[in-house]
Amino acid sequence: MFGQRQTIETDEVRDAFGTLVQPVAESGPREQYLELIGTHLRASGVVDLGRFRRVTDYVNLLDGFFGLRDVVLLTRTGEATRITMPELRVRLDEVAIVGQLAAEELPRSTELGVHVEKSTRRLVVMTAAHIVYGFVHTLEGASMMQFLDSPDPKFMPMSRVRVRWLADRRLAARYPFALVQRAQILGVATEGTGAPREARARRNAAVTEALRQAASELEVLA
DSSP: OOTOOOOOOOOOBOOOOOOOOOOOOOTTTEEEEEEEEEETEEEEEEEEEEESHHHHHTTTTOOSSSEEEEEEOOOOOOEEEEEEEEEEEEGGGGGOOEEEEEEOOOOOOOOOOOOEEEEEEEEEEOOOSSEEEEEEEEEEEOOOHHHEEEESSSEEEEEEEEEEEETTTOEEEEEEEEEEEEGOOOOOOOOOOOHHHHHHHHHHHHHHHHHHHHHHHHHHHH
């Protein structure tokens, strides 16, 4: 499929953790229905995964453009518009979130190896246009800061994801699984959105003090 450039020339492909990426079984190429979200973009369509078992492996080996077929452009809240296209190429730099609408059952891997334990941690991610709530899965005992600071993989996998628009706070989407482009991330919070009363109280106190100081300065000038 056009829009994909395989960056690894050998038959053996490994992910960011060094795990061997298993090719598809003899049954042939697989496809997945995805949604792409950017600052001014929301589109859904079919992607051909080729020989890859997972959406994560496929997306993180793309370069240049993301190709979709049977495309429907969507509104901010995910409603289908009347604009459809047989095929669409989207510049990868403009894609902030790749959402998977339904969790898939992967073909059973034939890889022999040691099982790697992972920890599930809550994460809130902010892009230029969205706030993303979900969970990341890191290696057992790994530093969360090192995971967040790492440039690889370029699209960070998250599960149980909710996406909201920063501009109007409406719920944009829910995905059992999604990928967030690290280059689009402006900020992260590892402790979720807890302690809202304390945060709002500090904000109100700061604004009140600023207004008090402004009023005092006006009195001096008068």
